[in-house]
Amino acid sequence: MGLMTDVLILGGTGWLSGHVARRWVDAGASVTCLARGARPAPAGTTLVAADRSAADAYDTVAGTDWDEVVDISSRAGHVASAVAALADRAEHWTYVSTVSVYAQDDVAGQDESAPLAEPARPGDEYDYSREKVSAEASVLSALRGRAAIVRPGLVVGPGDPTDRFGYWVSRFALAGDQDVLAPVSAAAVSVIDVDDLADLLFAVGRDGWSGISNAVGDGIPLADVLALARDVAGHTGDVVTASGDWLEAHDVGYWMGARSLPLWLPDAAIGHWTRSNTVYRDLGGRLRPLRETLERTLDDERARGLGRERASGLSRADEVELLAALAQR
Incomplete structure (x- = not known):
């Protein structure tokens, strides 16, 4: 993909997204965080305050060509509207999903090809796993070949x-x-350290990797x-x-x-606690000692x-x- 310069973090002021934003800043990228503005953005980034439920949420950033877009939202509607506004301006997109997308939790050793839960539909009562399934579908339908879907398990560590x-x-x-x-x-x-996960999310964006990966530790x-x-x-x-x-x-x-x-x-x-982490390891993902x-x-x-x-x-x-x-x- 070449040297990354313009990175948009949809979020960036929270725990995990803040770690990802700081990875890009440290790599010398120009990083913009689009968030409500209730919390400060990491040092070295530019904050664009926006309500992702609003029709004009992406107006400020939709005119820019982005080398990388990172989204962590668990609201399918927010992800769908971001994709609609920005997919054509993004060279690569990283969506942070969850292993909660899988339909079964009583089958050992399943990998990324395991069946998913039913996607959320507009008007449904909020369900975290189904919202993430629907959000993944929005990203993949618009950015197939240009998107990384990363499904973390339990993210842990300071903060x-x-x-x-x-x-x-x-x-x-x-x-x-x-x-x-x-x-x-x-x-x-099964846990994954927040810093190990942030490193992986940075790496798949930097390298332009396209695919789906669990991001989980060993049980x-x-x-x-x-x-x-x-x-x-x-x-x-x-x-x-x-x-x-x-x-x-x-x-x-x-x-x-x-x-x-x-x-x-x-x-x-x-x-x-038995989901496969083979793809994560093959990508160079680290699992530091517990x-x-x-x-x-x-x-x-x-x-x-x-x-x-x-x-x-x-x-x-x-x-x-x-x-x-x-x-x-």
Whole structure:
């Protein structure tokens, strides 16, 4: 594709998109971020404030020839309107999708050819996976041969706004020599460090790669992830485990959100942590050691406050209450 000069990030002020924008700035590109403007754009970029729901959202940028366009939106309508306005002016397009596009989560080892969920249709109630399927279709129909579709799994690392991955290393550090509650689980976890993913997203744009790639780590048993997080945090208390049935009976949820045990999944959801990463590896994608990501995450968690209110996980007070209920059984 040659030297990239003009790059448009649809977003660029969020967590992952900000990392991607900074990769392009560091490479010497002229980077424009189109976003609502509620947050500052990364240093070295130009912010175009726009509401992607508005009819004139792309008027400011539609007259430019873009070497690379990057979009991360999970709103199919936003992606379709961006494609309509900009596809003819883009040499290459990178769309950041998700492994949630796949129709099945109980089949092990599927690759990028696995069946997808039904695409969202205008007027449907919002469904993240179906919106992403529809968005992918918009990009591929207009930019086939000029588009990279990258489907990340669980993105983790410093700055994660979902608070999922950081919960465990943070909680072990907060608990110190006190007990921590964990689920009895045969499930595994597959993660990708935000910096490894940003490197890949930059590389496929720089190289003009066209195709579809999962961006997922290797599956690691949840128990092993927790053991490593505990070691990184220096936790010396006990890990007290409870069955899934007991946790659900006490209103503790799976995966993410308030009053959950993050990363915990039903044992049957084997597709979630066994998706193929062969294409990602063939593209040169890195999967750094989990310990390194945990150490970086703990530094960030300490800076943000180990006892802060979180978007995902149990409050320490709720956890202590649940531990007491377990002890009384």
